Amino acid sequence: MCIKKYLAAVIMFSSLISSTAVFAAESHTINAEARRFVADIVYIKPGDTVGWINMTSHNTVSIDGLIPEGAKPWRGALGENFQLTLDVEGVYAYVCEPHLGFGMVGLIIVGEPTNLAAVREAALKLEGPYRRILGKLKKLK
Numbered sequence: 001m002c003i004k005k006y007l008a009a010v011i012m013f014s015s016l017i018s019s020t021a022v023f024a025a026e027s028h029t030i031n032a033e034a035r036r037f038v039a040d041i042v043y044i045k046p047g048d049t050v051g052w053i054n055m056t057s058h059n060t061v062s063i064d065g066l067i068p069e070g071a072k073p074w075r076g077a078l079g080e081n082f083q084l085t086l087d088v089e090g091v092y093a094y095v096c097e098p099h100l101g102f103g104m105v106g107l108i109i110v111g112e113p114t115n116l117a118a119v120r121e122a123a124l125k126l127e128g129p130y131r132r133i134l135g136k137l138k139k140l141k
């Protein structure tokens, strides 16, 4: 390979790496510790992946009306780790059903919290232990 072609290849490759570093999707881990999610509020970019670990005796279930419009709801199997890629911007609320009464609920904010007002309003209609999500939403600015 002549030096010019070699340099061109090096430059192309390094610009590829730097653009990848800027836009690369990241993975975020949520640890189920006893009866809470750590962290309970997670901020990510659209396209990032969230993984719940140590899910023995736990699950993760999104709440209807408390995820962005057009986003896919989820339900992880009880006792199993779960992974999810979130592309739609906004606030997502989820719970661990067995420990909902202990306040084992969490929020994921993907990009900007564009649907926060709608989520807050929907959360006001929640009943019983699901109202623990309201408390969690109050932690958001």
Ligand SMILES: [Cu+2]
Binding pocket: 032, 034, 035, 036, 057, 058, 059, 096, 097, 098, 099, 100, 104
């Ligand atoms: Cu749990």
